[in-house]
Ligand SMILES: Cc1cc2nc3c(=O)[nH]c(=O)nc-3n(C[C@H](O)[C@H](O)[C@H](O)COP(=O)(O)OP(=O)(O)OC[C@H]3O[C@@H](n4cnc5c(N)ncnc54)[C@H](O)[C@@H]3O)c2cc1C
Ligand code: FES
């Protein structure tokens with residue numbers, strides 16, 4: 100199918116993009132990589148009255164590590180973020196997650212910030228933002244605001260970014276000392292959206308005991324689900340059992356609810372085992 | 387709303403002035419407006435890879451790009467892969483030698499993807515060759531000969 104007609108704008112500067120969004124009113128949408136939006140528009144599941152193409156906003160094409168925060172501009176493509184050595188070293192979960200986002204060809208165009216705004220409960224980067232407690236900076240003609248991961252995800256494909264707002268940057272904390280992360284998932288084919296996926300974060304105390312542990316889940320809830328597993332994490336199998344008991348996935352074309360629940364348990368165990376090992380290695384390297 | 391926009395697209399090195407609506411997908415623009423029908427359209431939502439073209443050297447789905455959005459970029463389609471004298475590129479030659487195609491519907495997407503893939507990794511092992519084509523579907527060959535063609539193309543290019 101082909102997209103229905105829409106008004107098209109291609110601003111060259113962030114300021115003019117924000118101004119254009121302010122004048123177009125509701126029904127306008129930002130076009131970033133288009134790797135989610137164009138299929139929706141082509142299948143006529145989305146009917147934007149106007150698209151504001153941000154692919155010329157070079158000022159937003161950046162990834163940088165700024166003290167204890169990794170900052171990702173709205174025009175940074177997944178491929179670029181995945182290949183950034185400084186960001187990868189500062190927050191290993193970025194690479195662990197991005198290599199699972201679609202295929203390389205899609206990552207060449209799709210943006211990391213776009214996938215966060217898109218708020219797909221099967222999207223790896225939504226889980227990363229939720230797990231690490233990151234945030235999104237959005238701008239409109241009314242000013243600028245910071246939306247935390249906790250406030251951002253309202254429902255499936257629904258985030259708290261309004262029609263006149265441009266998301267300009269995602270911010271993620273760098274990995275603290277004596278900590279580790281992991282991302283594991285199961286999908287039907289490499290590059291497909293995950294049937295279930297788990298991102299894990301573990302921080303250890305000086306004596307090697309678990310100081311904090313939590314996991315974020317793909318495709319088991321309408322918004323990225325984060326479970327607090329600090330008390331169970333020292334025994335990943337027990338943590339997996341705890342996760343299995345807590346998730347309430349739904350069945351769809353790709354998997355039954357029971358299969359998803361079983362996966363949530365198994366993948367929690369695997370992710371925590373890997374994250375614990377990474378945290379111990381980071382603690383040992385520091386000592 | 388559906389007014390025409392004047393753009394100049396650079397396709398296979400040639401500037402092509404066009405007057406097109408914003409909603410024109412790059413895949414349709416190449417095939418219908420420019421009559422470059424080598425780029426094939428299978429699923430039209432990013433899944434099959436048949437429509438893959440190179441944008442500034444990087445493989446992208448032409449069915450997921452608005453033509454007006456890639457003004458100023460260098461677009462290479464399957465028609466642009468052969469040598470200037472018409473000789474097949476190493477990748478094309480390898481697909482021919484290894485029977486890497488049957489009906490040929492998926493082939494343009496494989497050729498563009500592998501051309502870029504071998505530029506990034508000129509010496510892939512078999513697993514890397516499989517990963518390189520992981521985003522492209524072929525309903526005929528069973529992939530074995532395509533994997534062979536990727537490895538053969540790497541050999542030819544050396
Ligand atoms: C075959 C295929 C497989 C895929 N598999 C996966 C996968 O496994 N995991 C995964 O996470 N993703 C997957 N994707 C989606 C991909 O990651 C997209 O790149 C991503 O979801 C959206 O980013 P985009 O830049 O393409 O955004 P677009 O498609 O341009 O936009 C998506 C939505 O976000 C809004 N938006 C985007 N940027 C901004 C901004 N800066 N400010 C305000 N609003 C904005 C748009 O208005 C739109 O509503 C897949 C896509 C395809 C085609
Ligand atoms: S036609 Fe574009 S990916 Fe299938």
Ligand code: FES
Nearest residue numbers: 488490524525526
């Ligand atoms: S050769 Fe027929 S689909 Fe690949």
